[in-house]
Amino acid sequence: MENTVPAIVKVRSSDLVELHPAARAAYEWCTIYPRWVNASVLPEPLISELSRETLHAVILGEEEDDASKKKKSPRTFQLFSPLWPVLIWPSHRPPNGTQLISYLEHHITTSQIEKAAWRSVISSLIQSVDPDRLSEIRDTLAAHMSEDLHQELLGADKLTDRMLSAWTGRAHNTLMTQRKQRRRREQKSRSSIPSSTSDVITELSKLWSPPHD
Incomplete structure (x- = not known):
């Protein structure tokens, strides 16, 4: 039986990596839809790490027996997913x-490639930043990502409002306003929660008390 499992390889300096024709429409759309983050101003260590995202591509001109050989000759790959790393390479x-x-040409269909390409760009859209909640990114990232990784990826002890402003083009005052609004919402939410068992019983009794004539 023919082996249809794709090979896992590492890109070499002699390799040519180009866009698969079936992924072109998805890529073109990916390059024009509006973004909140300007990738060109991201810290260099972060760009370097994001640029190394694992890729899916078709290798051209190789047969079944050739795919497992570690040949030193130049190889040509046609990338189809994910497509966003291309923007920051x-x-x-x-x-x-x-x-x-790496897939051999006869192991994957054009329709599968096209679907994978569109899936990759739409998934990045779905996970896009909410511009009205930018301030939460800094606060929650500090709570979840270690200081060591902050330094390694961002080149700073923490993600600051100034950095977010540069990345997104939003004014520093906008982030401060968002943070104040969030705190007010949180305070309002806390004040509406019963603070003791007796308060809970009182609230429940209100819900179940029969109407008075």
Whole structure:
């Protein structure tokens, strides 16, 4: 039986990585839809790490027996997913050593490639930043990501409002206003919660008390 499991390889300096024709429409849409984050101003360590996202591509001109051989000759890959790393690649190509899941041409159909390409760009849209809740990003990231990783990826002890403002083009005052509004919402929510068992019983009795004539 023919082995249809894709190979896992690493991109070499001699490799050519180009866009698969079936993924072009998805890529073009990916480049024009509005973004809240300006990738060009992200910290260099973060861009470097994001640029190494594992890729899915078709390798051209190889047969079944060739795919498992570690040949040193140049290889050509046609990328189809994910597509967003292309927007931040240094020198317009994936960094050497980037992991790549490689399919032979007859192991994947054009329709599968097209669907995977669109899935990759739509998933990034679904996970986009809510511009009205930017201030929460800094506060929640500080609570979840270690200081060591902050330094390694962002080059700072923490993600600051100033950094978020530069990334998104939003004024610093906007983030401060968002934070104040969130605190007011949280205070209002806390004040509406019964603070003791007797308060809970009182609230429940109100719900179940029969109407008075």
